[in-house]
Amino acid sequence: MKKVLEGSKAIAEAVKLCRPQVISAYPITPQTHIVEALSRMVAEGQLKAEFINVESEFSAASVILGACAAGSRAYSTTTSQGLLLMVEVLFNLAGMRLPVVLTCTNRSVSAPINIWNDHQDVMTIRDAGLILLFAEDNQEAYDLHFVAYKVGESKEVSLPVVVNMDGFILTHAYEPIEILTQEQVDEFLPPFQPLKKLDPENPATFGMLADPGWYLETRISMQKAMENSKSVLKQVIGEFRQKFGRLAGDLLETYRMEQAKTAFVAMGSMVGTLKDMVDEERDKGNPVGLVKVRSFRPFPEEELREVLGSAEKILVLEKAFSLGLGGILYHELRSALYGLPLSPQISGYVLGLGGRDIPKKSLSKILEDFNKTTPALNFVDAKENILKEHLYV
Amino acid sequence: MFDKEMTEKNSVAPGHNACSGCGLVLAARLVLNAAGKDIIVTTATGCLEVTTTNYPHSAWRVPWIHSLFENSSAVASGIEAALKAQGKADKIKVISQGGDGATADIGMMCLSGMFERGHDILYVCYDNEAYMNTGIQRSSLTPFDASTSTTPFGKYSFGNPTNKKDMPAIAAAHHIPYIATASVAYPQDIEKKVKKALQIKGPKYLQLHAPCPLGWGFKTAYSIKIAKLAVQTGLYPLFEMENGVITSRKKLARVLPVEAYLKEQTRFKHLFVSEDGKKELERIQAMANENIKKFGLA
Incomplete structure (x- = not known):
C-alpha cells in the first residue's frame, strides 16, 4: 500500500x-x-x-x-x-x-x-x-x-x-x-x-x-x-x-553501468539527481553510469573494484571532506581501486556542504570540465568573492 | 575471620585487585550484599571498575555493566526502562554506582537527568574525595585544604581551595524521595539504608564515605578508624532525608575536634606545621560546627 x-x-x-x-x-x-x-x-x-x-x-x-x-x-x-x-x-x-x-x-x-x-x-x-x-x-x-x-x-x-x-x-x-x-x-x-x-x-x-x-x-x-x-x-x-520487491543491489546499487566509460560514485539524496543526469547523457549517447554506495561501513572495496573495473573516468561526488586531506569517499575509493589493470582516472568533488543546493547544471558542468579539473579535490560552485572578501584565506 | 560460606555469598567476590584497606570495594560489597541478588548494577569508570574486572576475571556475582566515566546513571536509566518494557521492573532493582568524580563532576548531567526523570534507581556515590584511579587529583568532593596531586600544598597553597560540593542538597533540589549519607565505618547503617532505599520507588541517592589509604595517606589497617573519625568530628554528617525532610541523623555521643581526624592523614599534615595552618584548622573546625548545628548531631 x-x-x-x-x-x-x-x-x-x-x-x-x-x-x-x-x-x-x-x-x-x-x-x-x-x-x-x-x-x-x-x-x-x-x-x-x-x-x-x-x-x-x-x-x-x-x-x-x-x-x-x-x-x-x-x-x-x-x-x-x-x-x-x-x-x-x-x-x-x-x-x-x-x-x-x-x-x-x-x-x-x-x-x-x-x-x-x-x-x-x-x-x-x-x-x-x-x-x-x-x-x-x-x-x-x-x-x-x-x-x-x-x-x-x-x-x-x-x-x-x-x-x-x-x-x-x-x-x-x-x-x-x-x-x-x-x-x-x-x-x-x-x-x-x-x-x-x-x-x-x-x-x-x-x-x-x-x-x-x-x-x-x-x-x-x-x-x-x-x-x-x-x-x-x-x-x-x-x-x-x-x-x-525493493532495494536494488546490496552494498552498492549500480545504475546504467552497462558499458559505462564514465561513472559517478555518490551517496545519499544527490544520487536521485545524478540518475536523471545519467539518463540524459545516455539519451545523448554518452556511456555514463552511476554507482551508489549504500554501505559506507563496511566499505565495499571488492564490490567497487568489480563494478568500476572497466570505467575510464570516475567522478566521486561527496558532501564531506577531511580537512587537510580531501574527499573521504574519494580517497577510500582510490585506495580500493589501486592496482586495477585499467587504472581509471579518478576525480573528487566536494559539493552541497551546509545545504548548498546541487542543481543539475552544476553536475553537467562537472562532467563537461572533467578533463580540465585537478584530480584530488574540487569544490563545486564555490563563490570566489566570499573567499576573497570575507575570509582570512 | 575468613568464613568461606559467607565469602561465597558476597556479591563482590574476593580476588579483585584493589589496594589493601580499600574503603571503596568494602563499601560496594556492603551495599550489594544488602541489596540481594535480584539486581542489575552499573558502574562508572574508576577504581571500582578497574580493580574488579580485569578481563577475563570478574569479581561481580551480580549482573554488572560498565560503559563510560560519566554515564553510569544514564545506562542505568536505559536498563530500568528495558525492565519496565519487559514487565520485570518490580522484581529486579537497578543500582547505579560511581565515585565522587563520576558523580559530582563528569557524570553530573546524566545523574541530574536520572533524578529528574524519576527512574526507579538507587544511585550510590562512593566518596573517596579525589580521582584516585588516575593518581589522586582533586574532584569537587575533595575537602577544603586537602593536598592532592593537582591541589598540592606549597608556598602559596594550603591544598584544595574549595569546599565539598553539596551533592545531597543538589539531589534534594530534584525532589527525589530518598537521600542518605553513610560511612564504611558503620556497616549496619549501610545495610539499613540500602534496604530502605530499595523499598522506595523512584530515584534514590546514597553518598558513602570511603577512605582511601593511598590517596589520603594513612596505614591500611586504619580505614575504618579514619572513616569513624570523619563522622565523630562532624565533618561527615550521616543522615537520611525522605521527601525533603531530614528523618534521621547519627547523633554524636562525644564530638571530637577536627584535628583528631585530620592529623591522621598525610593529605592534611601541612596544616600542623605553621601558625597559618592553625587558622586553616579553625576554618575547618567552623565547618564541622556548622554541620553539627545544621543536622543536629550533638
Missing part, C-alpha cells in the same frame, strides 16, 4: 513496525519530526515502548546502550552536534557489540553553525565500528530500518547500525511510500535475541577492562564482525527484495 508521508513520519512508522521496547532521544533539527511522531505513537498507545526524554544526546545514546544490554530492542535518532556529543558512547556501543539502530538525519557540523544537510557529521564516526548505511530517498530510508535491525542483531555481526538520510532534503520531503504491514515486518524481523544480556538469573559482566594482553583481539573480532556484515547485508537485502 502506498501512502504519502513526510520522510520523518515514514521513519517513525518504520521504527514502530520494528517494535522497539526503548526509545530515547534529544531534539535537534532536522531530526525532531521523527521523535515527535514516535512520542505521539507512544502517547496514543499505537506503540508499546518506553520513550525516555533525556537531557542530552550523550544520555540518549547511554540509555539505549543500557536498554540493549538488558535485552531490549532500542532506538535513537540524532544528527550533527548531537551525533558528535554521542561519539564516546557510539564507540562504546560498538565495542560492547550492542546492536542498536540510530537514524542520522545528516547535517553539517559547527562552526559556523548551520542546520542544513551534508555528510560531515557521520563521517566523524567512520572508524567507530558502527555499520553506516545511506539512503537515496525516503522509500530507501524506510526500508533500510528493517534491514538495519536484522543485520545488526544477527549473531555473526552484533554491531550497532546507523541509517543515514539527508536532513531536510529527505526528512522534510513528502513522498509516496510503499508501506509494510506489521505481519510482513514480524515475518521479516524476528524478536531481538541477544547473545548475552544483563540478567540476575545468569549474571554476566559487561564492559570489562582489557589490558595489553587482550585488547587487540577485541578489535580484530570487531573487524571480523564488520567483514561478516558484508555477506549478512547481502543476504538480508536480498531477502527483503525477494519479499517486498
